[in-house]
Amino acid sequence: MAKLLITWCCVFFSFGFIFLNTNAASVTYNVLSFGAKPDGNSDATQPFLKAWVAACSSVKSATIYVPSGRYLIKAVTFRGPCKNKIIVKIDGTLVAPSDYYALGNSGYWILFIKVNWITVVGGTLDGNGAGFWACRKSGKNCPAGARSITFNWANDVVVNGLTSINSQLMHLVINSCENVMVKNVRIIAPDLSPNTDGIHVQSSTGVTITGTSIKTGDDCVSIGPGTRNLWMEKIQCGPGHGVSIGSLARDYNEDGVQNVTLINSVFTGSDNGLRIKSWARDSTGFVTNINYQNIMMKNVDNPIIIDQNYCPNNQGCPRQSSGIKINQVTYQNIFGISATQVAMRFDCSPSKPCSGIKLRDIKLTYLNNIKAQSICNNIRGNTGGVILPANCLL
Numbered sequence: 001m002a003k004l005l006i007t008w009c010c011v012f013f014s015f016g017f018i019f020l021n022t023n024a025a026s027v028t029y030n031v032l033s034f035g036a037k038p039d040g041n042s043d044a045t046q047p048f049l050k051a052w053v054a055a056c057s058s059v060k061s062a063t064i065y066v067p068s069g070r071y072l073i074k075a076v077t078f079r080g081p082c083k084n085k086i087i088v089k090i091d092g093t094l095v096a097p098s099d100y101y102a103l104g105n106s107g108y109w110i111l112f113i114k115v116n117w118i119t120v121v122g123g124t125l126d127g128n129g130a131g132f133w134a135c136r137k138s139g140k141n142c143p144a145g146a147r148s149i150t151f152n153w154a155n156d157v158v159v160n161g162l163t164s165i166n167s168q169l170m171h172l173v174i175n176s177c178e179n180v181m182v183k184n185v186r187i188i189a190p191d192l193s194p195n196t197d198g199i200h201v202q203s204s205t206g207v208t209i210t211g212t213s214i215k216t217g218d219d220c221v222s223i224g225p226g227t228r229n230l231w232m233e234k235i236q237c238g239p240g241h242g243v244s245i246g247s248l249a250r251d252y253n254e255d256g257v258q259n260v261t262l263i264n265s266v267f268t269g270s271d272n273g274l275r276i277k278s279w280a281r282d283s284t285g286f287v288t289n290i291n292y293q294n295i296m297m298k299n300v301d302n303p304i305i306i307d308q309n310y311c312p313n314n315q316g317c318p319r320q321s322s323g324i325k326i327n328q329v330t331y332q333n334i335f336g337i338s339a340t341q342v343a344m345r346f347d348c349s350p351s352k353p354c355s356g357i358k359l360r361d362i363k364l365t366y367l368n369n370i371k372a373q374s375i376c377n378n379i380r381g382n383t384g385g386v387i388l389p390a391n392c393l394l
Contacts, residue, residue: 026061026087029054031071038069040095045074056082056115066090066123073110075103075146080115080154090123090162096146100132100168103146109168110149118151119158125149127167133193145169145195151177160184170197171216176226180207186214191239193217198240201227203255210234219244220270225285226255235265242272242300245290247310248324249283256286263293269339273303274331280311280349282323290329297336303364304331306379308349322349332360343372343389346379357381363388 029051032038036047048064048071055062061084069092096102096109103109109127112118127148135142148167151157157180164171165188172187174180187198198214201207202224213236214220220237223230223245237243243265245257267273274292278285297303308324311317326348343364348354358381365388366372376392383391 026063027058028063028065030065030067032067036071038067038071038092040070040072042072043074044071045076048073048076049078052078055086056080059083061085061087063087063089066092066094068092070095072097075106075109077108077111077113078115079113082115085117085119086115087119087121089121093124093126095126096128096148096168098128098131100128100135100145101143103143103168105144107144107146107169108150109146111152112150112154113152114154115151116155118154118156119160120149120162122161124163124165125167126165127171129166129168129189129193129196132168136194147171147173149173150175151180153177155179157181158183162186163188165189166193167196169195170200170222172199174199174201174204174207176202177204178206180204182207182209183211185212187212187216189216191215191217197222200224201230203227205229207231212236214240216240223257223260225257227257228259230260232262233264235262236268237265238268238270238298238300240270242267242270242275242302244272244275244277245287246275246277247279248277248285248287249279249281249322252283254283254285256288258286258288260289261291261293262295263291265294266296266298267300267303268298269300271301272305273297273300274305274334275302276306276326276329277310278308278322278324278349280309280317280320280322284323286325288326288328291332292330292334293332295334297334297338297364299337299339299367301339302342302345303336303338304334304344306346306348306354308352308354309347321351323352324349325352326354327356329354329356330358330360331362332358335363338364338366338372341366341370341373342375344374344392346374346376346392348378350378353378353380355380357393359383359387359391359393361385
């Protein structure tokens with residue numbers, strides 16, 4: 001563990017060094033100079049794109065500055081590669097169109113693609129998602145919906161101090177990236193807003209998420225296939241569906257998830273706490289070397305849960321048995337109150353039982369200090385210290 005902490009401290013130092021030195025010999029492009037109007041009604045998409053083209057083609061490190069005010073932005077792609085480092089410094093609010101059809105079916109609102117050494121600092125993204133959620137709830141023919149901000153194939157990324165509210169779908173997506181730092185971010189959406197995951201990470205390596213508050217209608221953090229070396233700490237989650245690895249086994253040929261750590265975090269009123277979830281069908285995927293440590297639960301429905309029998313509406317799961325192999329998962333110093341009597345639920349696959357599960361110093365009680373329960377299916381592991389509810393591992 002000490003070696004792991006030293007490694008991640010080095011990562012933090014590296015990102016800090018990058019952040020502190022990106023202003024040296026730089027040039028600044030103010031979006032107002034390109035025609036953007038901070039009135040919340042005038043379309044500022046083209047002025048933002050023009051500022052991006054100037055910054056991306058600059059041989060010096062560049063800053064795109066967004067002053068205070070509200071800027072109406074339609075679906076936009078900021079494409080690289082660029083010639084030098086770029087900081088997007090936002091003091092204002094970027095607003096999605098109130099007509100949710102305006103974002104079309106691309107799935108994106110703000111997309112950064114193939115950009116390296118990009119830093120986004122401050123500001124607010126207002127996804128204006130209420131109309132889209134209402135459309136979905138009504139059962140009408142709705143567009144696909146849009147994620148608020150996405151990084152695809154981007155390396156050495158910093159997102160610092162950003163606030164995202166009311167995204168149509170996921171708020172922040174990190175896909176096929178390396179070396180990403182997300183810190184001091186706030187994410188807010190109603191607890192019944194569908195599929196509004198706070199942060200989604202997939203096919204990415206070396207992502208750090210720290211000092212982040214997430215209140216949303218789906219997973220606070222969702223972790224997809226191909227995620228490696230993900231470090232999370234000081235996360236405040238709730239309402240929401242917890243921190244979830246999965247859903248996995250959507251496809252037969254699927255990358256695994258490995259080396260994921262979550263420490264020093266608090267879950268409040270969330271549907272789940274620490275969750276690993278896979279479809280009940282064959283897959284080449286796996287989950288290994290997962291570490292949860294120093295986690296407080298406050299009225300959480302399922303504080304600790306592994307669900308390998310996920311099969312909504314009993315469709316697409318012909319064998320009802322997950323092929324995802326889950327092993328080497330450690331739960332250490334997990335404490336607090338479960339909102340349901342079953343505080344630990346390990347529902348593992350009969351064809352690929354969970355193994356190497358470690359419980360260390362678990363103290364979870366039901367409301368009013370009633371004794372909680374644990375349920376185990378197809379799981380092997382060991383324990384240490386006080387275990388409440390009672391251990392059911394084989």
